[in-house]
Amino acid sequence: METKITKEIIAHTAKLSRLELTEEEEKGMEKHFASVLGWVKTLDAFDASSVPATAHISDAVNVLRDDVPGEPFGREKLLSCAPERSEDSYIVPRVVE
Amino acid sequence: MKITDMTLLGLVRAMDAGEVTSVEATEATLKETEEKKDLGAYVTVCAERALEEAKAADARRRAGERLPLLGVPIAVKDNICTEGVRTTCASRFLENYVPPYDAFVVKKLKSAGAVTVGKANMDEFAMGSGSEYSAFYPVKNAVDKTRVAGGSSGGSAVAAASYQAFAALGSDTGGSIRQPASFNGVVGLKPTYSAVSRNGLIAFASSLDQIGPIARTVGDCRAVYDVIKGHDAGDSTSYAGDLDKGERVTSLKGRRIGVAKEFFGEGLDGEVRAAVERAIAFYAEQGAEIVETSIRSFDMALACYYILSSAEASSNLSRYDGVKYGRRAEGCRTIDDIYYKSRTEFFGAEVKRRIMLGNFVLSSGYYDAFYLRASKARTLIKRDFEQALSGCDALIGPTAPTTAYRSGMSEADPAAAYLGDVYTVPVNIAGLPAISVPCGNGGSGLPIGMQLIGRPFCEETLLSLAEIYEKECGR
Numbered sequence: 001m002e003t004k005i006t007k008e009i010i011a012h013t014a015k016l017s018r019l020e021l022t023e024e025e026e027k028g029m030e031k032h033f034a035s036v037l038g039w040v041k042t043l044d045a046f047d048a049s050s051v052p053a054t055a056h057i058s059d060a061v062n063v064l065r066d067d068v069p070g071e072p073f074g075r076e077k078l079l080s081c082a083p084e085r086s087e088d089s090y091i092v093p094r095v096v097e
Numbered sequence: 098m099k100i101t102d103m104t105l106l107g108l109v110r111a112m113d114a115g116e117v118t119s120v121e122a123t124e125a126t127l128k129e130t131e132e133k134k135d136l137g138a139y140v141t142v143c144a145e146r147a148l149e150e151a152k153a154a155d156a157r158r159r160a161g162e163r164l165p166l167l168g169v170p171i172a173v174k175d176n177i178c179t180e181g182v183r184t185t186c187a188s189r190f191l192e193n194y195v196p197p198y199d200a201f202v203v204k205k206l207k208s209a210g211a212v213t214v215g216k217a218n219m220d221e222f223a224m225g226s227g228s229e230y231s232a233f234y235p236v237k238n239a240v241d242k243t244r245v246a247g248g249s250s251g252g253s254a255v256a257a258a259s260y261q262a263f264a265a266l267g268s269d270t271g272g273s274i275r276q277p278a279s280f281n282g283v284v285g286l287k288p289t290y291s292a293v294s295r296n297g298l299i300a301f302a303s304s305l306d307q308i309g310p311i312a313r314t315v316g317d318c319r320a321v322y323d324v325i326k327g328h329d330a331g332d333s334t335s336y337a338g339d340l341d342k343g344e345r346v347t348s349l350k351g352r353r354i355g356v357a358k359e360f361f362g363e364g365l366d367g368e369v370r371a372a373v374e375r376a377i378a379f380y381a382e383q384g385a386e387i388v389e390t391s392i393r394s395f396d397m398a399l400a401c402y403y404i405l406s407s408a409e410a411s412s413n414l415s416r417y418d419g420v421k422y423g424r425r426a427e428g429c430r431t432i433d434d435i436y437y438k439s440r441t442e443f444f445g446a447e448v449k450r451r452i453m454l455g456n457f458v459l460s461s462g463y464y465d466a467f468y469l470r471a472s473k474a475r476t477l478i479k480r481d482f483e484q485a486l487s488g489c490d491a492l493i494g495p496t497a498p499t500t501a502y503r504s505g506m507s508e509a510d511p512a513a514a515y516l517g518d519v520y521t522v523p524v525n526i527a528g529l530p531a532i533s534v535p536c537g538n539g540g541s542g543l544p545i546g547m548q549l550i551g552r553p554f555c556e557e558t559l560l561s562l563a564e565i566y567e568k569e570c571g572r
Binding site for chain 1: 290401411415419425429430437446450454471476479
C-alpha cells in the first residue's frame, strides 16, 4: 500500500503522542516515516486474507494467579516516586471546573 | 593472573577454594570501572553497596554456604528495576527514578548471592543499536573507542568485555543482547520468549522483550541463565512448562546444523561472511551435517519488526505522563501541559521517532495496512522458522552484517541504522532462543560474532554447540 506521509499526518500523530515537534523535527519525522514505511512494500508479498494474525508468540491466554492475600506496596514507597505530591496524594492541576 | 581476568566460573571455584575473597574480586572490579570510566559502560556504579554485598557473601561462604553466584560482581542493565538503586533507562524522564521493588531477575541474582556492581548504560528505553542514544553519554566499544559499543545493551557488553564485571544482564527486543556481544567479542544469550520473567523490566515491546546474560565465555552465560530463568506469577506471559527441552551436545556426529541462505545475502560484509563460513566448516569437520534451508519470509522481518515494536512501544510509553513517577516539566498549568511538556522535554529524539511511528501504524485508517498486516507476516515468519528448525538442531548465521561501525554514523539517517538489525530481529519475531558467539576478528581487529538459533526452550543445545566451538577455536 502506498501511503503518502504528509505534514498533516505528522501533526495528527504528534497530537496522539502528546508531543510538540518543532518544524525541523516535523520535517525529519516525515523523512523517517517515508524510509521505514518504504520497507512495508515487502509485506505485500502474501495474501493476507488467508493468514491469521499473531499478536503474541506464546499460547498462554488469561493466566490467573491463585487468589492469595499478599502485602501491597506501602503508600509512602509509591508516593516517594511522584514528581509532585502532598502528604498522601499525587498533585495535578485542577481537571474538573 | 589478575582477579578480574578470571572467568565467572573460575572466580567461583577460586572463592570456594579460599584463594580469593568476594571483597577482593569486587574491589578489583570497582578499580576497573574507575580506570575505564571513559568507556561509559555504567550509568551508576554502586561501589559502597557492592562492597557491603561482597562482605556479606564472604561471611556466608565462611559459614559453609555455596551458591551458584555467591560473591560474583555482576552488572545489570539500567532498564531492570533495582530497589533503592536509581534505574534510569538512560532517559532524562527517569533520571531520578528509584524503583520501590526489585525485578524478578534481580531477586534471583540476589538469592544466588551475586554482587551488583552497577547499572549498565544503554540506548534510551532500549531503542537503538549503538548505545549512542543514551541521554547521558554514549558507550564506547571495548576494542576500539572510536567505534560504537552496539546496542541497546552496549554498557552490559562493554562491562563484560572490559573486565568491569564478570557477567551482565541485558535485554533483547530485536538483537540488543546479541549484537553488542558480537561487537565487543563476548557471548550473549537471548533466551526463548517467556523463559525469563519480564517482571521489573521497563517495557519497550512486550511481545518481543526478553532478558538474558552477556559474559566472556559460554559457560559463564549458562551459569547466569540457570539462575535467572524460571516461572514467575508476576509476569502473565512467563512460561510454566519445561524450560529444559534442549540437550547437552557432546559430539557433533549425527547433528544437523541449518544454513538459511537469506542470512548470507546482499549487505553482508565479506570478512563477516568468511568468519561465519569458517565456523560452519568447523562444525562440518567435527562431523555435523550442514543442511541448506530457507526462511522465505525473511525479507518481511525488518518491516514487521519496526511496525510491531514501535506500536507496542507507543502504548507502553504512554505511561510516562509526569504524574506517578519520573520527571515533570516546570510551569505546567493544565493536565495537558504536563503531558505535552514533560514528554517533549524528557524523551530523546529516537524515542520520539518510535512513539510517533507506533501511534501512526495503530491509528484509525492505517491499522489494517500496517499493524494488522505485520501481525500476519509474523505468523509466516514464525512458521518458516518452525519448518527450518524441524529438520535440524540449530540454524547458524552472522549476528550482524558488519563489525562495529564508527560512532556518529546513524545521526544523518536513523532509518539506515535499522538495517543492521536484519539478522537479529527475525528471531524475536519468532520468539526463539539464540546465542551470539565470537568467531574471529576482522582485518582491523574488530570482533565478529556468529549466531546460533534454536527451537523453543532448547537453550542448552545452543550453549553446548557454542561451547564445542569455543573450546576449539575461542579465546
